Amino acid sequence: MKLPFPGYPRACERRLLAEAILSGRKSNARFLSYFLPGTVAAGGPQRPSKQMQDGARRRRRRRQPLFPRSPEPFPEEDEAAKEKIDLVPRSPEEHWAPQSVKYSSLVALAFIIRPTAVIPWVPLLLRHFWQEQRKLDLFLHQFLPIGFVTFSLSLIIDRIFFGQWTLVQYNFLKFNVLQDLGTFYGSHPWHWYFSQGFPAVLGTHLPFFIHGCFLASKRYRIFLVTVLWTLLVYSMLSHKEFRFIYPVLPFCMVFCGYSLNHLKTWKKPALSFLFLSNMLLALYTGLVHQRGTLDVMTNIQELCYNNPNVSSASVFIMMPCHSTPYYSHVHYPLPMRFLQCPPDLSGKSDYLTEADIFYLNPLKWLYREFHNDSTLPTHLIIFSVLEEVKEHEKKEISPFLISSNYERTAVCFHTHLPEDRTGSHIYVYERKLKGKLN
Incomplete structure (x- = not known):
């Protein structure tokens, strides 16, 4: 056997020798001094007998760490010497068993x-x-x-x-x-x-x-x-x-x-x-940053537990794909829908997802999708960008919200840095029956 194997910390070698001397185990000190060049202890380097080698091997096996750990990020040679003994395996023929x-x-x-x-x-x-x-x-x-x-x-x-x-x-x-x-x-x-x-x-x-x-x-x-x-x-x-x-x-x-x-x-x-x-x-x-998508699900959860008409409630999340969590935050069998964006498995060059088609012209998509009032969800969740009128863009959906009797019931801050399809705030709209608008 060879001790130490390449890479064994020199500080650990010195500490092993010092501990052997201080504890009175002179046989260990002689054994270590033989394998650690430049050290003299308990009468100088002497070639260990086979019994000493077997005893040292058994002691190392008892001290064998259960799992190799990574080195300390802040290594201190003297203070961390004992821990480094555990970090470094004992010998090449044993340390991976x-x-x-x-x-x-x-x-x-x-x-x-x-x-x-x-x-x-x-x-x-x-x-x-x-x-x-x-x-x-x-x-x-x-x-x-x-x-x-x-x-x-x-x-x-x-x-x-x-x-x-x-x-x-x-x-x-x-x-x-x-x-x-x-x-x-x-x-x-x-x-x-x-x-x-x-x-x-x-x-x-x-x-x-x-x-x-x-x-x-x-x-x-x-x-x-x-x-x-x-x-x-x-x-x-x-x-x-x-x-x-x-x-x-x-x-x-x-x-x-x-x-x-x-x-x-x-x-x-x-x-x-x-x-x-x-x-x-x-x-x-x-x-702070992008917290709105979580806050709005808390709002939906409260809707489920506080609304007496929750059995007839439904939610449509009109946001980019994967914007919000789903039932993991609601914990209620509430019918919910979001814009789909599955990957193209057919190889079409002009493939567009439901979300892509929606954002090309949201207002047109909504009128075509919900031509019948009976199919309208009771709640809509949107980013504020869908209510912002921008030049050369057709993303503003206020006419649909008004004609379908939707009323804003909650506003959640989302981010200071809105981009593209996301907005700075998230709006929750609830559909009111005629004659019950606030």
Whole structure:
């Protein structure tokens, strides 16, 4: 056996030796001093006997951590030495035995839930496989059985749900990669993650991340490789979103921690800057920005529980697709409808969704859709943009609201930055019977 294996922190080596000496375990000290060059303890370096090696191996096995943890973002060599002993495996022939089963199971579970979850794990799995001495044993006794069990469970669950054998992972790959149908919901240039997405997700941490990349030791390069690999893979897809690269944030924080740890004079100002900038942004985006789509569902929920005529009530949400939550916030079997926007699976070049057709001429669409008063919903939910008269645009629907006896009953603030089909406020309209208008 070899101790330590490459990358083992030198501070941990010194602490192990010091603890062995202070605790009076001279045999341990001699054993460690043999493998740690430049150290002398308990009579100097001596070659350990086989009994000493076997005893040390048993002690390491008892102290084996159940699951490998990532390193501290703010490493302090002396103060965190004991914790680093747990973070770093004991020896190359032992350190993956119990942990591989656990982390491999989590990776497999993440994959069957969302196949793209495996992307950040590819460099880490390859590095694990490359460093493992018993590669065939790792593959045959851990990776292969875990993959077979989780994949079989996925097939069985989908067979029960769909009523036929379905490989949902292939369908996911076919839709998003082979057919690239995600572009239906928007597309961006190949460099978007590097030029806009990644900087926006990191925010004020970006300069500290860059600084930390130059400071971090070689043993953390695998984290940087993981970040770059993930960004490159997602850059190959036309449809891009900020949330796709959230999994790389923990790796980025390691480098930010290195940067902050090496700042001396500016450490406290830097921490204050990060705290204030992120706190202010979190408060605004979490409590103010685009809050209307949640507030309006609270209004609908109150309608269900306070309206004596709720059994005859119905709601039509005339907003862009996926603007509001649905029954997860209402918790009542209220008939609700929203504008449909399913992706085009037929390959038509001039394909338009119901939402697209509606926003081309909302007033015309409403008169055609609700030519009979009996089909009118009792409540309408719209963005304020549908009541704004703009030159060369036909989005104003006030004539329909007046002729159909709709009265505004609630106003919810939405955003200070309205755009295109969204407005600064959300309006709730209720249809009043003739003779009962306020």
